[in-house]
Amino acid sequence: xxxxxxxxxxxxxxxxxxxxxxxxxxxxxxxxxxxxxxxxxxxxxxxxxxxxxxxxxxxxxxxxxxxxxxxxxxxxxxxxxxxxxxxxxxxxxxxxxxxxxxxxxxxxx
Amino acid sequence: xxxxxxxxxxxxxxxxxxxxxxxxxxxxxxxxxxxxxxxxxxxxxxxxxxxxxxxxxxxxxxxxxxxxxxxxxxxxxxxxxxxxxxxxxxxxxxxxxxxxxxxxxxxxxxxxxxxxxxxxxxxxxxxxxxxxxxxxxxxxxxxxxxxxxxxxxxxxxxxxxxxxxxxxxxxxxxxxxxxxxxxxxxxxxxxxxxxxxxxxxxxxxxxxxxxxxxxxxxxxxxxxxxxxxxxxxxxxxxxxxxxxxxxxxxxxx
Numbered sequence: 001x002x003x004x005x006x007x008x009x010x011x012x013x014x015x016x017x018x019x020x021x022x023x024x025x026x027x028x029x030x031x032x033x034x035x036x037x038x039x040x041x042x043x044x045x046x047x048x049x050x051x052x053x054x055x056x057x058x059x060x061x062x063x064x065x066x067x068x069x070x071x072x073x074x075x076x077x078x079x080x081x082x083x084x085x086x087x088x089x090x091x092x093x094x095x096x097x098x099x100x101x102x103x104x105x106x107x108x109x
Numbered sequence: 110x111x112x113x114x115x116x117x118x119x120x121x122x123x124x125x126x127x128x129x130x131x132x133x134x135x136x137x138x139x140x141x142x143x144x145x146x147x148x149x150x151x152x153x154x155x156x157x158x159x160x161x162x163x164x165x166x167x168x169x170x171x172x173x174x175x176x177x178x179x180x181x182x183x184x185x186x187x188x189x190x191x192x193x194x195x196x197x198x199x200x201x202x203x204x205x206x207x208x209x210x211x212x213x214x215x216x217x218x219x220x221x222x223x224x225x226x227x228x229x230x231x232x233x234x235x236x237x238x239x240x241x242x243x244x245x246x247x248x249x250x251x252x253x254x255x256x257x258x259x260x261x262x263x264x265x266x267x268x269x270x271x272x273x274x275x276x277x278x279x280x281x282x283x284x285x286x287x288x289x290x291x292x293x294x295x296x297x298x299x300x301x302x303x304x305x306x307x308x309x310x311x312x313x314x315x316x317x318x319x320x321x322x323x324x325x326x327x328x329x330x331x332x333x334x335x336x337x338x339x340x341x342x343x344x345x346x347x348x349x350x351x352x353x354x355x356x357x358x359x360x361x362x
């Protein structure tokens with residue numbers, strides 16, 4: 001159980017960084033709005049950043065154990081449903097439900 | 110979760126300034142904003158509940174879920190923050206990670222219609238609550254005629270869905286037995302869905318996610334303890350290199 005003061009400060013640090021990223025560029029980046037390189041990055045970063053975050057979430061995948069099947073099955077359901085129905089909520093809920101079910105029963109620690 | 114924005118063309122002329130809004134229009138602005146925000150709410154509320162449940166399951170107080178959702182309002186990083194806080198990560202690592210995960214917001218400021226929001230207080234709140242979904246809903250052509258009030262109401266509703274869901278999840282989370290595990294997959298699923306949507310975006314191209322995947326795996330192998338930082342840095346460098354090479358191609362052709 002982390003120290004409450006530390007947990008609050010961690011939130012405040014995150015809030016300051018996040019708000020700064022959302023607010024400061026309105027003034028600071030105005031001259032860059034026309035920059036072709038900025039436009040190039042702004043159209044390509046979202047897809048790449050999300051892929052990196054997915055890999056990050058899976059970085060401690062237990063690849064040598066059978067319980068790796070829980071996240072893999074959940075991931076398959078999420079991707080399959082999303083390609084099929086294009087309903088973000090459905091894909092997230094179904095994938096999470098599959099993971100919780102498998103991780104809590106068959107592959108319970 | 111992320112609603113794909115209608116491509117905002119930066120070369121378009123700025124929209125004409127909206128006329129001053131009488132107070133009588135507030136209720137219709139709020140109603141329109143509620144209708145615009147409802148589909149996102151269907152995603153925010155359950156995800157907020159999952160976040161709140163995860164907070165209490167991780168040993169943090171329920172109030173922490175409310176505090177984080179209310180003052181950070183950056184869903185994906187808040188999920189990562191639970192793990193960092195329970196691992197007592199140094200504040201500097203938290204700041205750097207928050208910067209890297211949320212740096213995408215810098216790009217939203219290039220086309221978010223902040224000029225339609227009037228007054229310093231309104232503008233302050235509007236920048237604070239500029240999340241992926243608020244950007245996606247307002248950056249399109251159809252939002253050019255929206256009043257500043259309608260944009261603020263929309264952002265307020267999104268903020269309310271997230272904070273309300275997180276608080277409800279944190280308060281009800283203790284009712285869930287400890288044997289139920291694996292809820293943290295909601296974050297993986299969220300990023301997977303966002304990645305699929307971003308790859309599907311007509312402005313995206315297949316080499317970009319492929320390069321990102323290679324960068325992520327390389328960072329995982331080479332810098333396992335600083336994977337996120339290494340992957341983002343590598344990916345940005347690769348994108349700039351690619352941009353530089355493509356930009357030079359015509360002179361070699």
